[in-house]
Amino acid sequence: MGMRNRVYIDNIFRHEIADGTEVTLKGWLYNKRSSGKLVFLLLRDGTGTIQCTVYKPTVGDDMFGVADKIAQESSFTITGNIHKDERAPGGYEIQVSRVELIHQAVDYPITPKEHGPEFLMDNRHLWLRSKNQHAIMRIRHTVIKAIRDFFDGRGFTLVDTPIFTPAACEGTTTLFETEYFDSKAYLAQSGQLYAEAGAMALGKVYCFGPTFRAEKSKTRRHLTEFWMVEPEVAFNDLYDNMELAEDFLEYIVQTVLRERAQELNILERDTSKLANVKAPFPRVHYEEAVKIIRESGLPFESGNDFGAPDEAAISAKYDRPVIVHHYPAAVKAFYMKRDPNEPDKALAMDILAPEGYGEIVGGSQREDDYDTLLQRIKEHDLPPEAFDWYLDLRRYGSVPHAGFGLGVERTVTWICGIQHLREAIPFPRMIHRLKP
RNA sequence: UGCUCAGUAGCUCAAUGGCAGAGCAUUCGGCUGUUAACCGAAGGGUUGUAGGUUCGAGCCCUACCUGAGCAGCCA
The missing domain is CATH 2.40.50.140 (Nucleic acid-binding proteins)
Structure with a gap:
């Protein structure tokens, strides 16, 4: 009994x-x-x-x-x-x-009626019990499992990268500073540089963990703490990188469609849009993307990076994620290799999710020449001594290599068809949200 | 950081410058089939804070606080 x-x-x-x-x-x-x-x-x-x-x-x-x-x-x-x-x-x-x-629970605050976002976020620890939040968490779980299964099934090795770091990785975004005994440490904004070292040791690797950005962003597409998976593969070029990324996204989406149909139904997700997510994805050169933006009626100066409305104009033309590549080198990170045939362009690619969900993947082929990389570090006003170990990768058997980062919460938000990134993680951290 | 909007019962929202209201939740009562059940009753308020205009301010003005959306930054 x-x-x-x-x-x-x-x-x-x-x-x-x-x-x-x-x-x-x-x-x-x-x-x-x-x-x-x-x-x-x-x-x-x-x-x-x-x-x-x-x-x-x-x-x-x-x-x-x-x-x-x-x-x-x-x-x-x-x-x-x-x-x-x-x-x-x-x-x-x-x-x-x-x-x-x-x-016996007394006066449970979340009633079966409507509530505002602030109240729900204050009660996030209880809100997770609600039907939609439960469905989102189950989908997030499946996304994360699919990420690991995909790479594990292809012979990748997980390399955990540090969260305490001595200096800026990319030198662009604002970092969280913290006491580290009698000096300073910064919370990692990316594991990529360490993943590159891992790739030189293990060939195919990925890192997967939380990343931190102290930008004072106040949009539904930003968190200060979010999860990112970053594969890095020795001997891959930009095009190998694109193929890996589109196979990867297809695998994630098709796995969720298969294993989480019930949860997608609870969220009233139009799954026909997700069923389209199959490789190959359309590939659009930066200059072609500029034309698309202008044709849509938006003003745009060639050489600039894309803003959110520009990305929306590009992705609106396609029924699946779209790869935009060959961005102007000037707007991209120091470690990206330039195309010898188009010296002002980086061998970079971003993937824009459909339905206006924006950038979910950013990646590139990395600069593998010691002298060029050192020059880029100086051009970006970064302290070369902080990157001595990173430069070593170009001194001892340097090879072409490439990788990308995928934002887990943005991917979950898109797959779930929800409006806010904050619902795609159990306890979101934002500029005005550190509790619960 | 800039622009826009908002803040009234535990929650979601009403209230022409003129008595502070409803639904849900809570408590009590009613009903064998409910589907965010329904019906009846009760309790629940320093209208974000401070000042100003006015005979009179939830409403108009100023500052501040808090939050949301958009932009920038990016995943």
């Missing part, structure tokens, strides 16, 4: 347990409806939600009183028989024979 028959709601909806079986479920009250001698308890247990019907003549007055007084998000144990019923949400319910309260 009891624990021996304990099951998860998931087991019931997957038909792993026969109709009529007596089971025990443990979870929290999602919602309740009562009707005199009948109480409907919506139980959630992390794997799903199921309706439990408590009928007064069956359980008796005392136990019915318990069921009738359970408040939203209280925890309880329920025992009863699985019953197929058209009237129950999902087609199955539990006909309850026993209810045991574990803990």
Whole structure:
């Protein structure tokens, strides 16, 4: 009895347990409806939600009183028989024979009505229990698993890169500074430079961890702490890099479509747009992208980097992610190699997600010549002594190599079809958000 | 950092410069089939803060605080 028959709601909806079986479920009250001698308890247990019907003549007055007084998000144990019923949400319910309260919740703040973003973010630790947030977290989990499976299946080695770093990686964005004994350390804004060292040791590597940027961004596309996966491959050029990235994105999206159909349905995602995400992706040279922007009616000066409206104009032309390559070297990072045939262009590529979700991938072939790289460091006013170890990679068996970074939250936001990056991570960190 | 908008009950929102309101949540009562259940009742307010205009300010003006959206930065 009891624990021996304990099951998860998931087991019931997957038909792993026969109709009529007596089971025990443990979870929290999602919602309740009562009707005199009948109480409907919506139980959630992390794997799903199921309706439990408590009928007064069956359980008796005392136990019915318990069921009738359970408040939203209280925890309880329920025992009863699985019953197929058209009237129950999902087609199955539990006909309850026993209810045991574990803990009564008092005044749960998130009611089954609408709430504003500030209130929900203040209650993020509770908001995660809601149906949509639950679905997003499950999709995020699958995205992360797909990322690891993809690289592991292709012989990549995970190389963890440090979070405390001595200096700027790219020298562009603002870094978080922290005390490090009697000196300063900075929180990593990218693991790329270390991943390059890893690639020279292990051939094909990826790093995957949190990154930190102290930019005072206040848009729905920015977090100060976000997760990024960065593959780096020795002997790959720009075009190998593009192929890797498009196969990678296809794998992630198709995996989510296959394994998280139910969650995408809860989020009311139009999956036909995701089904298009198959390699090869359209490839657009920077100068061609400039033409597209101008044709869309936006003013644009060649040589500039793209702004958010420019990216939207480009991606609007395609039904799948689009690769933009050969950006002006002047607007890109110091470590990117230039194209010998177009010396003012970097061997760089960005991937823009469809439906206006913007840049989700940024990558390049790296500069592999010692003297050129040293010159770039000086041109960008970076201290060469901080990069001595990085320059060593060009002194001892330098090879062409390339890699890219994929933003996990932007990818999750796009796949889920949601409006805010802050919902794509359990506890977002933003300029005005450090709690909970 | 700049521009725009917002702040009224625990939450979401109303209120022409003239008595501070509703729905949800909470408490109590009613109902065997509810689907964000429904019906009846009750409690719940220093209208973000400080000042100003006015016979009278939630509403108009000034400053500040807090947040949101957009831009820049980027993934």
